[in-house]
Amino acid sequence: MTTIKKIGFIGLGNMGNPMVKNLVNAGFEVTVYNRTKEKALALQSETQVKVADQLQDLLAEVDVIISMLSNDAAVKEVYKAEGGLLQGSATKTRILIDMSTVSPETTKELAAIAASKGLEYLDAPVSGSVKPATDGQLVIMVGGKESAFKQVEPVFAALGKSATLLGESGSGNIAKLAINLFLGITIQGLSEAVLLASNNGIEPDALLPLINASAIGSAITKIKTDNIIQDNYKPAFALKLLRKDLGLAEQIGLQSPAGLAVSKSFEQAMEDGFGDDDMVAIYKYLANKAESDH
Numbered sequence: 597m598t599t600i601k602k603i604g605f606i607g608l609g610n611m612g613n614p615m616v617k618n619l620v621n622a623g624f625e626v627t628v629y630n631r632t633k634e635k636a637l638a639l640q641s642e643t644q645v646k647v648a649d650q651l652q653d654l655l656a657e658v659d660v661i662i663s664m665l666s667n668d669a670a671v672k673e674v675y676k677a678e679g680g681l682l683q684g685s686a687t688k689t690r691i692l693i694d695m696s697t698v699s700p701e702t703t704k705e706l707a708a709i710a711a712s713k714g715l716e717y718l719d720a721p722v723s724g725s726v727k728p729a730t731d732g733q734l735v736i737m738v739g740g741k742e743s744a745f746k747q748v749e750p751v752f753a754a755l756g757k758s759a760t761l762l763g764e765s766g767s768g769n770i771a772k773l774a775i776n777l778f779l780g781i782t783i784q785g786l787s788e789a790v791l792l793a794s795n796n797g798i799e800p801d802a803l804l805p806l807i808n809a810s811a812i813g814s815a816i817t818k819i820k821t822d823n824i825i826q827d828n829y830k831p832a833f834a835l836k837l838l839r840k841d842l843g844l845a846e847q848i849g850l851q852s853p854a855g856l857a858v859s860k861s862f863e864q865a866m867e868d869g870f871g872d873d874d875m876v877a878i879y880k881y882l883a884n885k886a887e888s889d890h
Contacts, residue, residue: 604654604661606674612664614730615755622754627657651679656687665696675706682709691716691744699844700766707765716744722774726831733757739767776841777855784858786817787879788887798845801825820876829873837869839863
């Protein structure tokens with residue numbers, strides 16, 4: 597088994613940027629590609645990375661390529677479009693890892709094309725937003741072959757606190773969509789509880805510490821407490837991205853009453869202009885809606 601030394605990384609958004617820094621700090625040689633090259637050059641000025649001019653340049657340079665992109669369309673473009681990773685013949689790269697949150701169908705399609713070219717393909721979406729990405733504390737859920745998973749375990753160790761192989765291609769995606777369904781229901785429930793109390797004279801700064809100290813308190817309620825109290829919706833994980841994930845959950849068979857209602861609520865919040873705000877802006881949307889309904 598060849599030791600992995602060189603990694604290509606595609607996508608330098610809120611998550612990709614700190615993930616690359618953790619790979620560099622772990623001793624990997626990293627070459628980055630970003631559609632907006634200025635982001636790649638900005639990262640290069642901060643840390644020791646190479647910058648690729650084209651996607652296919654990575655194939656000749658690195659052992660493993662990681663993508664961290666916003667949606668299915670962006671992932672398909674990187675892998676399938678003209679000049680994409682699966683349009684040429686790999687010369688050095690052996691394993692492709694997509695860490696984006698996409699549908700299992702997209703993963704299965706790309707994994708099949710990769711296999712036809714002698715490449716391994718892993719879906720490895722993560723649970724955790726910007727701070728866990730920065731701290732190397734992501735939870736990584738993986739679909740694909742065990743042989744490929746074993747080879748890249750040191751890579752996952754640099755990025756997360758755990759990496760679990762769940763089964764065949766698409767398994768990581770399914771687990772991630774289930775987790776983000778729970779996330780959506782939790783954020784919606786937190787927002788509704790705070791709003792109910794607020795409408796009856798108990799302010800968020802009084803209720804939220806009680807929630808966090810109780811049995812229903814959780815890491816996510818604690819993380820989002822200051823956002824609600826300070827009316828701060830700078831995105832760690834944008835509302836539009838959670839709505840996208842809820843839509844993907846519907847595509848794989850989500851039928852639960854709570855899940856469908858939450859998905860609809862986030863869709864309406866997007867229509868009202870909250871898509872680029874943090875997901876907890878669902879609270880602001882619900883508060884505005886309650887005011888207008890009166």
